[in-house]
Amino acid sequence: MARNHLIVPTAPVEPGITARLGAAAGAANNLSDLDVNKIVKLSGESTYDLAVVGNDIEGVITSVESAPQNGWSIGGVSTKFHLMYVVFDGLQGTPGVGAVAIGDYVVAGSITAKGTALASYPKVCKATAAGTGLNHKFRVVSLGTAGTGAVGTVGTIQRVA
Numbered sequence: 001m002a003r004n005h006l007i008v009p010t011a012p013v014e015p016g017i018t019a020r021l022g023a024a025a026g027a028a029n030n031l032s033d034l035d036v037n038k039i040v041k042l043s044g045e046s047t048y049d050l051a052v053v054g055n056d057i058e059g060v061i062t063s064v065e066s067a068p069q070n071g072w073s074i075g076g077v078s079t080k081f082h083l084m085y086v087v088f089d090g091l092q093g094t095p096g097v098g099a100v101a102i103g104d105y106v107v108a109g110s111i112t113a114k115g116t117a118l119a120s121y122p123k124v125c126k127a128t129a130a131g132t133g134l135n136h137k138f139r140v141v142s143l144g145t146a147g148t149g150a151v152g153t154v155g156t157i158q159r160v161a
Contacts (some may be wrong), residue, residue: 002153006028007083007142007156009066014080016062020047020112025071031064032073034117039108040077048077051108053125057157058134060084060122082142089123089150100126100149104140106157121154 022029023043041058043049048059064075073156089109091098096110109123115158127134145147 005093006144007082008009008159009083009085009156014078016078016080017078018074019077021049021061021064021073021075021077022047022077023049025070027071029058030068030073031075032115034115036061036104037062037118038112039122041108046142047072050111052111053095053108055108056134057106057124057138058136060070084138084157086124087121088149088151088153089125089159090131092125092128092143095125096151098125098126099151100143100155102143104138104149105130105134105160106138106140114156124157152155
């Protein structure tokens with residue numbers, strides 16, 4: 001079936017924030033430009049770390065400074081975006097298996113390792129919990145050109161107020 005229109009993300013309307021990035025201070029934990037566009041979670045005082053499968057989507061890294069401060073990576077995090085392209089990754093309990101549908105709530109899917117660039121967009125899984133069980137709510141609003149919600153297809157998610 002041909003689609004005449006798809007919901008697509010536009011530029012963020014809210015400025016991002018500057019925060020510490022990573023699990024801890026130190027060169028082994030520093031992030032780089034290869035980590036831009038990855039999903040993050042609040043992990044400590046003024047600090048965001050890469051999300052793992054099943055985490056709520058709290059933000060996305062928009063930039064990483066080339067020089068750390070006091071051992072920490074510093075970068076931009078967008079926490080106010082409303083629409084985002086993603087790759088569907090199945091179900092929260094079984095990433096890589098299953099499909100999502102319009103209106104499904106999503107959480108972080110399989111994660112690309114720190115220091116490795118994303119192949120396309122961050123992955124999300126259909127949330128096991130209903131929307132009421134999530135602190136940061138995103139739902140599927142477009143299944144993209146494939147129109148299936150199958151693992152590996154690109155679609156759009158939207159923040160739910």
